[in-house]
Amino acid sequence: MCTTCGCGPAEHHHHDHDHGHDHKHEHDHSHHDDNTHEHDHGNEHRHHHKVDTTAKSITVETDILAKNNRLAAGNRTLFTSKGVFVLNLVSSPGSGKTTILERTLRDLNGTFAFAVIEGDQQTDNDAMRIAATGVPVKQVNTGAGCHLDAHMVCHAVENFDMDNLDILLIENVGNLVCPASFDLGENHKVVVLSVTEGEDKPLKYPSMFHNADVMLLNKVDLLPHIDFDAEKCKAFARRVNPDILIFDVSSKTGEGMNAWYEWLGAGARKSR
Amino acid sequence: MHEMSITQGVVEICESTAAGRRVLSVVLEIGELSNVIPEAVEFCFEACTKDSGLEGARLTIERIPGRGRCRECAEEFAVKAYYGSCPSCGGYHVDIISGEELRVKELEVE
Numbered sequence: 378m379c380t381t382c383g384c385g386p387a388e389h390h391h392h393d394h395d396h397g398h399d400h401k402h403e404h405d406h407s408h409h410d411d412n413t414h415e416h417d418h419g420n421e422h423r424h425h426h427k428v429d430t431t432a433k434s435i436t437v438e439t440d441i442l443a444k445n446n447r448l449a450a451g452n453r454t455l456f457t458s459k460g461v462f463v464l465n466l467v468s469s470p471g472s473g474k475t476t477i478l479e480r481t482l483r484d485l486n487g488t489f490a491f492a493v494i495e496g497d498q499q500t501d502n503d504a505m506r507i508a509a510t511g512v513p514v515k516q517v518n519t520g521a522g523c524h525l526d527a528h529m530v531c532h533a534v535e536n537f538d539m540d541n542l543d544i545l546l547i548e549n550v551g552n553l554v555c556p557a558s559f560d561l562g563e564n565h566k567v568v569v570l571s572v573t574e575g576e577d578k579p580l581k582y583p584s585m586f587h588n589a590d591v592m593l594l595n596k597v598d599l600l601p602h603i604d605f606d607a608e609k610c611k612a613f614a615r616r617v618n619p620d621i622l623i624f625d626v627s628s629k630t631g632e633g634m635n636a637w638y639e640w641l642g643a644g645a646r647k648s649r
Numbered sequence: 650m651h652e653m654s655i656t657q658g659v660v661e662i663c664e665s666t667a668a669g670r671r672v673l674s675v676v677l678e679i680g681e682l683s684n685v686i687p688e689a690v691e692f693c694f695e696a697c698t699k700d701s702g703l704e705g706a707r708l709t710i711e712r713i714p715g716r717g718r719c720r721e722c723a724e725e726f727a728v729k730a731y732y733g734s735c736p737s738c739g740g741y742h743v744d745i746i747s748g749e750e751l752r753v754k755e756l757e758v759e
Binding site for chain 1: 650659682742
């Protein structure tokens with residue numbers, strides 16, 4: 378089923394293995410009576426033959442996110458080999474991610490070949506907005522899930538002509554917490570914060586701002602009308618992540634978008 | 650609530666390591682900066698282990714405190730959150746050296 382990423386066969390394998398393994402395992406024990414309990418990789422069943430049945434405690438030391446990280450590494454290898462520049466856009470709901478994408482796609486569509494993955498719990502509303510720009514888009518509905526993971530992305534990209542793609546934009550589920558932990562194989566996480574939110578959001582949700590390389594401070598056209606201290610907000614973001622690159626933008630008026638486009642273009646050319 | 654996915658990952662790792670044997674207890678290491686709430690994992694653990702080889706297993710979560718090293722003055726110190734500054738020079742350029750762990754440490758099987 379999952380021929381592209383290889384995850385499916387591994388998973389199936391995994392279950393089959395569990396069953397067949399029971400017998401084999403016990404069988405082996407009478408012959409392998411050493412006391413080695415080293416299990417670096419939970420998924421590498423073949424290593425388990427060494428286990429002594431009398432030993433009850435097993436040292437595991439396996440990263441819980443290892444599976445996602447492995448699939449993300451697979452995605453990254455694919456993106457690199459195809460020369461595609463990939464961004465993972467994260468933010469709270471309503472910061473303007475989709476509007477930023479729409480404007481970016483309309484302004485740059487002739488210059489670069491784009492594709493978009495839209496992550497939402499439900500509806501394909503955002504995918505329809507992106508499709509209206511003429512760019513290939515795949516909607517991923519996570520249902521009860523609060524984030525995209527590397528497995529979802531690995532199947533979503535099967536819908537695109539990766540050989541003829543320059544930039545893949547992944548709009549994650551609107552959520553400033555959970556997507557921070559899940560690598561998708563992107564080049565950079567881009568966090569979007571709008572000036573209608575609190576200026577202390579980087580401190581309230583530090584993991585996301587710590588893990589992002591770029592921050593788009595959106596809706597700056599509204600700054601004259603609201604009490605939002607943009608400099609203070611940027612100082613908070615740099616406290617959490619001193620290296621974060623910040624662009625002030627308005628996806629509505631287009632203010633500041635050129636600097637973002639230049640950065641995007643430079644990344645795409647470098648990835649080719 | 651990404652703790653549900655995290656806990657499903659824990660169950661997968663334990664089941665493959667246990668290779669068919671019943672799991673009696675699981676020890677996890679969760680760093681204080683890992684963005685994962687131990688109480689939420691405990692809550693999800695019961696739901697995720699139902700009808701699995703881990704049903705009824707005892708869950709122990711060991712917390713690993715955050716520690717950082719200042720890039721300016723090389724001071725090492727406890728980090729409560731990513732925006733913590735260096736107590737020695739006040740700098741924010743801090744490399745995290747522990748506290749981001751998310752690991753299955755060990756299991757006890759039947």
